[in-house]
Amino acid sequence: MFKKISIFGVGLIGGSFALALKKAGVVDKVIGAGRRMETLERARQLGIIDVASNSVAEAVVDADLILVAAPVAQTEAILASIAPHLQPGTVVTDAGSTKGDVVAAARSALGDKIAQFVPGHPIAGREQNGPEAAIVDLYVGKKAVLAPLPENTEESVERVAAAWKHCGAIIHRLSAEEHDRVFAAVSHLPHLLAYALVDDIARKPHADLLFQYAASGFRDFTRIAGSSPEMWRDISLANQTALLSELDAYMEQLTGLRALLARQDGQAIEAVYANAQRARHNWIKTIEAAEQQNKQGGD
Amino acid sequence: MFKKISIFGVGLIGGSFALALKKAGVVDKVIGAGRRMETLERARQLGIIDVASNSVAEAVVDADLILVAAPVAQTEAILASIAPHLQPGTVVTDAGSTKGDVVAAARSALGDKIAQFVPGHPIAGREQNGPEAAIVDLYVGKKAVLAPLPENTEESVERVAAAWKHCGAIIHRLSAEEHDRVFAAVSHLPHLLAYALVDDIARKPHADLLFQYAASGFRDFTRIAGSSPEMWRDISLANQTALLSELDAYMEQLTGLRALLARQDGQAIEAVYANAQRARHNWIKTIEAAEQQNKQGGD
Numbered sequence: 001m002f003k004k005i006s007i008f009g010v011g012l013i014g015g016s017f018a019l020a021l022k023k024a025g026v027v028d029k030v031i032g033a034g035r036r037m038e039t040l041e042r043a044r045q046l047g048i049i050d051v052a053s054n055s056v057a058e059a060v061v062d063a064d065l066i067l068v069a070a071p072v073a074q075t076e077a078i079l080a081s082i083a084p085h086l087q088p089g090t091v092v093t094d095a096g097s098t099k100g101d102v103v104a105a106a107r108s109a110l111g112d113k114i115a116q117f118v119p120g121h122p123i124a125g126r127e128q129n130g131p132e133a134a135i136v137d138l139y140v141g142k143k144a145v146l147a148p149l150p151e152n153t154e155e156s157v158e159r160v161a162a163a164w165k166h167c168g169a170i171i172h173r174l175s176a177e178e179h180d181r182v183f184a185a186v187s188h189l190p191h192l193l194a195y196a197l198v199d200d201i202a203r204k205p206h207a208d209l210l211f212q213y214a215a216s217g218f219r220d221f222t223r224i225a226g227s228s229p230e231m232w233r234d235i236s237l238a239n240q241t242a243l244l245s246e247l248d249a250y251m252e253q254l255t256g257l258r259a260l261l262a263r264q265d266g267q268a269i270e271a272v273y274a275n276a277q278r279a280r281h282n283w284i285k286t287i288e289a290a291e292q293q294n295k296q297g298g299d
Numbered sequence: 300m301f302k303k304i305s306i307f308g309v310g311l312i313g314g315s316f317a318l319a320l321k322k323a324g325v326v327d328k329v330i331g332a333g334r335r336m337e338t339l340e341r342a343r344q345l346g347i348i349d350v351a352s353n354s355v356a357e358a359v360v361d362a363d364l365i366l367v368a369a370p371v372a373q374t375e376a377i378l379a380s381i382a383p384h385l386q387p388g389t390v391v392t393d394a395g396s397t398k399g400d401v402v403a404a405a406r407s408a409l410g411d412k413i414a415q416f417v418p419g420h421p422i423a424g425r426e427q428n429g430p431e432a433a434i435v436d437l438y439v440g441k442k443a444v445l446a447p448l449p450e451n452t453e454e455s456v457e458r459v460a461a462a463w464k465h466c467g468a469i470i471h472r473l474s475a476e477e478h479d480r481v482f483a484a485v486s487h488l489p490h491l492l493a494y495a496l497v498d499d500i501a502r503k504p505h506a507d508l509l510f511q512y513a514a515s516g517f518r519d520f521t522r523i524a525g526s527s528p529e530m531w532r533d534i535s536l537a538n539q540t541a542l543l544s545e546l547d548a549y550m551e552q553l554t555g556l557r558a559l560l561a562r563q564d565g566q567a568i569e570a571v572y573a574n575a576q577r578a579r580h581n582w583i584k585t586i587e588a589a590e591q592q593n594k595q596g597g598d
Contacts, residue, residue: 123514143512178508185500186513190520192556193492195575200552201484202578209477211582213442214485215422219586220519221489225579229572233565240560247557251550253499257491258546261539266532273528276494279501280524283510287518 002163006031006059008078009070010043012126013095015134017067018048020167023136033059034070043131060085065163068094073234076105079117083110093120093160097183097231099147099176101238115151118160119176120144121183122169127226140168141291147176184242189250191232192243194225301462305330305358307377308369309342311425312394314433316366317347319466322435332358333369342430359384364462367393372533375404378416382409392419392459396482396530398446398475400537414450417459418475419443420482421468426525439467440590446475483541488549490531491542493524 005021007014010032021027032040032049033056040052053059060066060082068078075096082092092110096102099119106117124142126133144164148157161171174182201210236243260268304320306313309331320326331339331348332355339351352358359365359381367377374395381391391409395401398418405416423441425432443463447456460470473481500509535542559567 123512125515145512172512182509182512185503185509186517190496190517193496193553194520195572196552196556197489197492197549198575198579199571200549202574204484207578210481210484211578211585213422213444213471213481214582217523218485218489219583220522221493222575222579223519224516225572225575226583227576229569229576232572233569236560236568237563237565240563244557244560247553247560250496250499251553251557253495254492254546254550254553257495258543258550261535261543261546264536264539266536269535270528270532272498273494273524273531275501276497276521276524277526277528279506279510280497280521283513284518284525286510 002027002064004029004031004063005163006033006063006066007049008033008059008066008068008082009074010034010040010049010134011069011130012128012133012138013122013124014067014069015043015046015048015131016124016136016138017069017095017122017163017167018043019134019136020139021163022047024166026163026166031059031063039131043134046131046134048131048134056081057085060090061087063090065159066090066092067163068092068096071231071234072096072098072102072238075102076109079106079109083113086110086113086116088116090116091156091159092117093146093163095120095122096238097121097187097235098238099179100241103147103149103176114149115153116156117149118152118157119147119149120160120164121147121179122164122167124169129228137168139164142169143172144169145172145174145179147174147179180239180242181245184239184246188232188235188239188243189246191224191227192236192247193250194222195229195232198222198225301326301363303328303330303362304462305332305362305365306348307332307358307365307367307381308373309333309339309348309433310368310429311427311432311437312421312423313366313368314342314345314347314430315423315435315437316368316394316421316462316466317342318433318435319438320462321346323465325462325465330358330362338430342433345430345433347430347433355380356384359389360386362389364458365389365391366462367391367395370530370533371395371397371401371537374401375408378405378408382412385409385412385415387415389415390455390458391416392445392462394419394421395537396420396486396534397537398478399540402446402448402475413448414452415455416448417451417456418446418448419459419463420446420478421463421466423468428527436467438463441468442471443468444471444473444478446473446478479538479541480544483538483545487531487534487538487542488545490523490526491535491546492549493521494528494531497521497524 005027018030030049031051032043043049044052122144124138304326317329329348330350331342332352342348343351421443423437
């Protein structure tokens with residue numbers, strides 16, 4: 001049970017977190033904090049938060065839990081503004097898509113209060129943004145990854161885990177480094193690749209002709225290139241090391257495939273395609289089985 | 300109005316063509332031809348074809364129109380089997396995903412009857428295959444690309460165009476070379492890239508961990524890697540020249556992005572991402588407007 005939860009950045013992520021906790025009946029008061037009172041006021045009118053505040057002190061004092069859910073580039077500044085008001089009983093977490101940079105920012109901003117910060121990353125999203133996009137069941141059956149620091153007490157980690165569990169999420173633990181390597185491969189690289197393809201096509205002199213014949217396969221492949229360029233610029237930079245390493249591995253893979261294609265090695269090309277198809281098929285089966293289990297668990 | 304249409308390969312593509320023409324009431328008799336009588340018999344029981352035949356002569360003689368809708372690698376052999384029976388009044392077309400190789404195969408197989416062959420490519424598909432997957436409205440509002448040869452009479456081209464129009468398709472004309480360059484960019488390359496990514500991840504020692512965290516963005520990005528490896532091996536090889544050229548351009552693009560990322564040039568990275576997002580947004584708007592128009596036209 002939480003007496004006071006404060007959320008810095010009441011958009012899709014922070015707003016859905018608030019809605020889910022309210023629905024679960026586990027929080028007395030939710031404070032929305034941020035720079036734009038207009039957005040906070042909308043969130044309040046939507047019933048997402050109880051109080052809209054542009055005073056960091058007011059938001060931080062006596063909070064059981066603080067979630068930082070603003071764009072990653074703002075994390076350090078927000079944590080630095082929180083630090084002077086942070087009391088020993090408060091646990092702070094975040095929802096950023098990268099963790100190594102957030103940990104560095106938190107160490108720099110929070111100093112000797114770093115043990116109170118438990119890095120987190122809920123794996124959920126929608127195309128829309130802002131408080132209007134917040135929905136109560138965004139996290140149901142989704143993963144919430146926690147990347148605890150050596151300094152964290154188990155009690156602090158459990159407090160963050162409990163909140164996400166009340167949202168319906170399934171808790172996973174990874175180190176910040178593991179987290180960043182994993183998401184570089186399965187999320188950050190695919191985004192870069194999709195953006196690169198659409199930009200490549202859009203710059204060709206006959207781009208209009210090309211887009212005219214692009215069909216549903218292209219639409220799905222490039223869906224993630226419809227995401228916010230600012231957000232993905234920040235993620236790419238924040239996870240630079242792991243992303244460069246995944247990109248290099250992928251370019252090596254493409255160089256290999258190019259050689260197979262150049263020498264018309266149909267058997268080897270088919271082996272790559274078939275391995276991919278099989279792996280994807282097994283992955284989809286695993287997902288579907290897990291979804292089935294979640295549904296049954298929820299009944 | 301067609302008295303007799305013969306279809307070599309009664310699967311999703313050929314079967315849906317037959318169903319649509321029957322529904323439009325523009326064909327007296329549809330013959331299904333192929334090597335597997337079992338498949339043809341199923342197609343007959345499903346009401347897709349009127350006659351199942353494993354005699355090429357029977358299928359070809361007196362046909363107004365012949366559609367070859369078998370896997371591309373079989374096109375030349377099928378056309379060669381058709382050639383000796385082909386009468387002057389018959390027009391032959393195909394549904395292959397590549398056109399340069401099909402034209403070469405047709406010239407070799409049909410010899411001085413080449414004027415009777417009008418290359419085609421309906422831009423439609425589903426994940427399923429076989430006659431059971433055939434649906435009457437597969438082509439409604441979709442593009443059917445014709446790539447007429449210099450030898451074709453306008454009357455032959457129009458006969459093929461009329462059939463596709465009766466299926467609800469919108470006719471486009473491209474040269475075989477244009478066709479192959481366009482589809483290398485918007486279809487064949489994305490398939491290769493998606494296969495390459497999934498294979499790359501599947502071969503890593505921690506593949507299981509990676510797949511565990513792959514989410515909906517990855518699912519959409521790699522959907523096309525669920526396609527038939529044999530079919531896409533054939534397409535990759537058939538369109539080798541154009542595909543290599545698109546792959547090279549893309550790898551150059553990735554090399555450029557890699558350099559931006561290595562030197563942390565956030566502004567330039569954002570420019571690429573934003574250009575892609577904008578281009579995709581405009582493309583989606585165009586598609587949606589066209590879909591709207593088709594719907595209104597259909598009312």
